[in-house]
Amino acid sequence: AVRAMLSKQDGSQASLSQCEKASGYLRESLDFGSPAKAAQLLFCDLLLVTRTNLWQQQMSVSQQLSCVYQASALELRGFQQDLSSLRRLAQTFRPAMRRVFLHEATARLMARASPTRTHQLLDRSLRRRGVQGTGEPESxxxxxxxxxxxxxxxxxxxxxxxxxxxxxxxxxxxxxxxxxxxxxxxxxxxxxxxxxxxxxxxxxxxx
Known part of the structure; x- marks a missing residue:
């Protein structure tokens, strides 16, 4: 059973490798100045969600093995690269900003950073929608x-x-x-x- 759980690591590494390739394509798209902002947001968010899922899978396996999982340098670096792409996109495409808060919180959780700031970021995503017609709906x-x-x-x-x-x-x-x-x-x-x-x-x- 332990071997079966540990074998997931190979699949995770393959998935991370695919994420790295896709991440490179995304950065090229941003450098090119593509007008398809919504598609870029969807692609970037999908990459970050995939990386989050891979991390959560490893966390779950580690718990079953009664050990503590520490995200690798490759995982953290890849996540930060995609998060930087998301921040860059948010500068010109406001709907991307609300995803920044959530993924920034995830990055901090992965890195085991101070939970105080992480809690503040998550709280941004826990706030209720304002009255319709007020504020900035996309935020x-x-x-x-x-x-x-x-x-x-x-x-x-x-x-x-x-x-x-x-x-x-x-x-x-x-x-x-x-x-x-x-x-x-x-x-x-x-x-x-x-x-x-x-x-x-x-x-x-x-x-």
């Missing part, structure tokens, strides 16, 4: 971004940041309701499993 988090931020906070922030009785369960339940409305069955299942683990007293991490 408000979408329901999916809100759910993603809830999951990241519940999974990886230290207990002291979510210490109120029932706070984590409530946040996970809120995320589950949103994911159900969005039809994201896979992430909904993961969220429900986290609620079960939390109810049984098991440490909650994404798996």
């Amino acid at each position: 408000h988090p979408t329901p999916r971004e809100h759910a993603e931020a809830l999951l990241l906070a519940c999974c990886y922030l230290p207990p002291s940041f979510l210490a109120a009785p029932g706070q984590r369960v409530g946040m996970l339940a809120e995320a589950a309701r949103t994911l159900e409305k969005l039809g994201d069955k896979r992430t909904l299942h993961d969220c429900q499993q986290m609620i079960i683990k939390l109810g049984s007293g098991t440490t909650v991490t994404s798996g």
Whole structure:
């Protein structure tokens, strides 16, 4: 069983290699000044989400092996490169900015940086939408971004940041309701499993 879990590392390395190639294409597209900003945002976000999923898989495997997973220099460097591309895109395409906060928080979690700033970044994605017609709509988090931020906070922030009785369960339940409305069955299942683990007293991490 241990060998089977460790074999996932090979698949992860292959996926990271593909991410590196795609990341290079993205940077070339940004250098070229392509007008397809929405497509660039979709591509960049997909890369960062893929890198996040690979990291979370390794975190889950490490937990099963009762060890602590530390993201490699390759993982961190690749994530930061794509995050830099996202920031660059956000300078001229405002809708990209709301993804910056979420992915910056993930980068800090991967690097095991101070959780205080990470919590602040996640909070940006947890803020409710303002009254329609006010503010900048593109800067408000979408329901999916809100759910993603809830999951990241519940999974990886230290207990002291979510210490109120029932706070984590409530946040996970809120995320589950949103994911159900969005039809994201896979992430909904993961969220429900986290609620079960939390109810049984098991440490909650994404798996």
